[in-house]
Amino acid sequence: MYVSKKVKITGAIIAIVVLVNAYLLLRENDIILKKYYINDAHFAVTKDHEKILSTDAIVTSSNEQFIAAPVQAIDEVLVTEGQTVDVLGELVLFKLEETEKEIARLESDLAAYETELEELNSVVSQLEIVSTETNSTSATDSNTTRVEDILNLTLSIELGIEQGTPTVEGIAIIQRAIAETERQMELLSSRITQLSENNMLTSPVDGIVKEIVLEGDSIIFNIQSTDKKLVTYVTPKQWQEVEIDQMAKITLFKGQDNELTIDGNVIEKQQIPALESIGFQEMKKHEKINVNETVYEVSIQLSEDISDTPIGTLATADITVNEETHSLGVDNEWLVQIENEDDDKAQYIYMLDGNGNTLLQPVEKYFVYKSRLNQHEALTMDSKGSEELEETEQPTTPRIQTVNLKAESKSKVVKEELIDVAVISGPDELYPIFLDGTTRNLSAPTFLPYPLQSFELSHIESDWRLILKYWLK
Numbered sequence: 001m002y003v004s005k006k007v008k009i010t011g012a013i014i015a016i017v018v019l020v021n022a023y024l025l026l027r028e029n030d031i032i033l034k035k036y037y038i039n040d041a042h043f044a045v046t047k048d049h050e051k052i053l054s055t056d057a058i059v060t061s062s063n064e065q066f067i068a069a070p071v072q073a074i075d076e077v078l079v080t081e082g083q084t085v086d087v088l089g090e091l092v093l094f095k096l097e098e099t100e101k102e103i104a105r106l107e108s109d110l111a112a113y114e115t116e117l118e119e120l121n122s123v124v125s126q127l128e129i130v131s132t133e134t135n136s137t138s139a140t141d142s143n144t145t146r147v148e149d150i151l152n153l154t155l156s157i158e159l160g161i162e163q164g165t166p167t168v169e170g171i172a173i174i175q176r177a178i179a180e181t182e183r184q185m186e187l188l189s190s191r192i193t194q195l196s197e198n199n200m201l202t203s204p205v206d207g208i209v210k211e212i213v214l215e216g217d218s219i220i221f222n223i224q225s226t227d228k229k230l231v232t233y234v235t236p237k238q239w240q241e242v243e244i245d246q247m248a249k250i251t252l253f254k255g256q257d258n259e260l261t262i263d264g265n266v267i268e269k270q271q272i273p274a275l276e277s278i279g280f281q282e283m284k285k286h287e288k289i290n291v292n293e294t295v296y297e298v299s300i301q302l303s304e305d306i307s308d309t310p311i312g313t314l315a316t317a318d319i320t321v322n323e324e325t326h327s328l329g330v331d332n333e334w335l336v337q338i339e340n341e342d343d344d345k346a347q348y349i350y351m352l353d354g355n356g357n358t359l360l361q362p363v364e365k366y367f368v369y370k371s372r373l374n375q376h377e378a379l380t381m382d383s384k385g386s387e388e389l390e391e392t393e394q395p396t397t398p399r400i401q402t403v404n405l406k407a408e409s410k411s412k413v414v415k416e417e418l419i420d421v422a423v424i425s426g427p428d429e430l431y432p433i434f435l436d437g438t439t440r441n442l443s444a445p446t447f448l449p450y451p452l453q454s455f456e457l458s459h460i461e462s463d464w465r466l467i468l469k470y471w472l473k
Helices: 005-026 096-135 153-158 167-198 236-241 278-285 464-472
Strands: 041-043 047-061 064-070 074-077 090-094 200-202 207-215 218-225 228-234 247-252 260-269 296-302 314-331 336-339 345-352 358-363 365-371 374-376 401-404 413-415 419-424 433-435 446-450
Touching: 047 236, 047 278, 047 365, 047 419, 064 090, 064 096, 090 096, 096 167, 167 200, 228 260, 228 278, 228 314, 236 296, 236 314, 247 296, 296 314, 314 365
Parallel strands: 401 446
Antiparallel strands: 041 433, 047 228, 047 314, 064 218, 074 090, 090 200, 207 218, 228 296, 247 260, 247 314, 260 296, 314 419, 336 345, 345 358, 345 433, 365 419, 374 413
């Protein structure tokens, strides 16, 4: 059959137009507005998010006291290793002629504590003034005032205050040090009084005599207090996340009939690698520490007395290292990073506006943690107030066009495996619908099949005969 030249040219032009149109339409970053098939969407609900550091811990003594006495001054040692002693209980009977020397030494220690107390009180006063002045001006945040600008280096190291500690946290640490200094001063005064009257060296705490060691010309009494705390050992990365006063949930005897859960809070984190303490040795014994890795000791004070629990008892500690109220969670891989003029990577996420069209929303990423996300199936629900909305419920307004394969379908919640969940600031939308990070044209309409699960024959109401009839047609 003869085809004229004019028909050939016309056909070629049509083919070119079709190909160009197909390319523009189907390429990933096409310029033609089209509907996007949504194969994954997350119906987010504002809630409080927490990042928890779960770690092994062990019961240990709240404090360990080392008391030295010169051998030549001792008339008689009154305790043995393993013996329980009360506060101000008698440890050593001094020779009468040596008592004055020991009193002079204790008075020297008391004077040093008095100097330290004056300095600590002065530092707190300065920090409180700075904090008040900063709070009175809205231009800056009081947390940006740093403790090391006021506290000298020696005290900063002794108190475990690291560089960059906020003012409020620094005040809390120093106030605890003040309370401990005042307690030591009171004990020294009592010991001086008792020594003056009875020639006795006494214990500063209720505790157990762990060890009596002769070193040179002194006898050293190591006394473990009967007050208990928990210690755990963290890696350098975890150490950066742990802060003083963070809340912790402690579980003792996990899985047993006498399982016990107690609240606590972080009271100390060491700045030097962990040493061979009782807690450290017990953790190694139970293979809870990687001996080839540098770890740091973190102490947790408990809200309840566990004096009946022996030292060395294993526990678990869940420390809340980060939390954000009224925030949203989304798969971290869904976030889109865009270089801005300052060369910082700004965080964005694709979501739907009120009309079901795509937009790219800037967000602030607070932190990332391992969790599950519920990918919600249904697109509507009964109207409820936001205070009654649970994460497993769905937004009130459908914004995605759907292909309904069945008139009625029961809503199901698909639980994902643990993933990296990014906790982000919430957009103005009350119940935002987030999309994965696939590049999309902005303002493009969207649709998805319904339900979200894989197709099953149960989604179609007709029986197999009717289905076969349509296939044969």
